[in-house]
Every structure is written in structure tokens, then in C-alpha cells.
Amino acid sequence: xxxxxxxxxxxxxxxxxxxxxAVGQNFDVKVPMQARNAATFYVSAEIDGFGKSxxxxxxxxxxxxxxxxxxxxxxxxxxxxxxxDLSGILANGDRLQVPVYRINRLAIGGQCEIRNVEAAVFPGxxxxxxxxxxxxxxxxxxxxxxxxxxxxxxGVEELAAADTVVQ
Numbered sequence: 001x002x003x004x005x006x007x008x009x010x011x012x013x014x015x016x017x018x019x020x021x022a023v024g025q026n027f028d029v030k031v032p033m034q035a036r037n038a039a040t041f042y043v044s045a046e047i048d049g050f051g052k053s054x055x056x057x058x059x060x061x062x063x064x065x066x067x068x069x070x071x072x073x074x075x076x077x078x079x080x081x082x083x084x085d086l087s088g089i090l091a092n093g094d095r096l097q098v099p100v101y102r103i104n105r106l107a108i109g110g111q112c113e114i115r116n117v118e119a120a121v122f123p124g125x126x127x128x129x130x131x132x133x134x135x136x137x138x139x140x141x142x143x144x145x146x147x148x149x150x151x152x153x154x155g156v157e158e159l160a161a162a163d164t165v166v167q
């Protein structure tokens with residue numbers, strides 16, 4: 001009984017510690033999410049050279065993903081650059097090797113602009129995912145289910161670059 005209490009107590013303290021920085025944080029942008037079946041949430045984002053698309057918000061995905069159809073349009077518009085091949089294991093256990101491209105500009109919710117974000121390319125017209133390669137560029141961020149919204153910190157990257165002294 002004591003062990004169960006201390007395990008839960010420790011987990012509660014860890015959750016409080018992880019949550020604490022976000023409480024006092026001022027977020028630049030609130031992006032509404034659309035709840036869909038099976039407790040999945042989507043946001044609208046715009047990619048230069050492609051336009052608007054819905055992205056599944058997935059904090060368990062290391063990379064933002066686009067599909068081959070989107071890639072073809074971005075290549076025609078000269079808005080992507082090949083970076084590398086990536087080999088990984090999918091949630092279902094399958095191993096997959098995919099190319100990774102740098103996208104010139106992504107605007108999450110039309111408000112939070114991220115430049116030069118890396119995106120893995122999945123086959124065919126598979127659903128597109130807003131993963132950590134994009135979300136960490138708007139960090140700290142909060143994924144809220146009630147209300148369904150993403151709270152993002154945008155522009156920090158550009159401010160940090162402006163403070164850099166070139167010698």
C-alpha cells in the first residue's frame with residue numbers, strides 16, 4: 001500500500017514539475033483544433049507553395065510529415081529542399097525508410113510562422129502530421145483538449161537570431 005502511494009505521489013510531483021513552466025508562460029498564439037474520431041485533433045496550417053491543409057497534431061511523432069502528393073506540388077513551386085533519408089519504426093511496428101525535406105515556410109493556424117522546418121514524406125496521399133520537428137520550433141507549447149487548442153510561442157527563434165552578434 002505504501003509503495004502504491006509513493007509511486008502515485010512521485011508521479012503527481014513529476015507531472016506538477018513538468019506542468020509548472022507552462023502555467024506562467026505567455027503564449028503568442030492560440031490555434032483552435034478540430035476534434036475528430038478516436039480522440040484525434042487537427043489544426044489547419046498553410047505551406048508556402050501548397051496552401052492550406054489539415055494536420056493531425058501528434059506529439060509522439062518526431063517529425064512533421066507530408067505526403068507524396070504535397071511534395072510533388074512543393075517541388076514544382078521550388079519550396080522544398082531534400083535533406084536526408086530517415087529510417088524509423090511506425091506505431092504498428094513496421095519499419096519504414098522515408099526522405100526528409102526542408103519546407104521553406106509553414107504557418108500553423110495562419111498565425112504561427114515557422115521557417116525551414118523538416119518534414120518526412122510518407123507514401124501516396126497519407127494523412128499529414130504536425131509532429132515535433134515543427135512543434136518544438138514553437139515551444140514552449142501546450143496541447144489542450146478542453147478547450148481543444150494549441151497554445152504556441154512563436155517568433156522566439158527570430159528574436160534569438162536577432163540578438164546574435166556577427167563578428
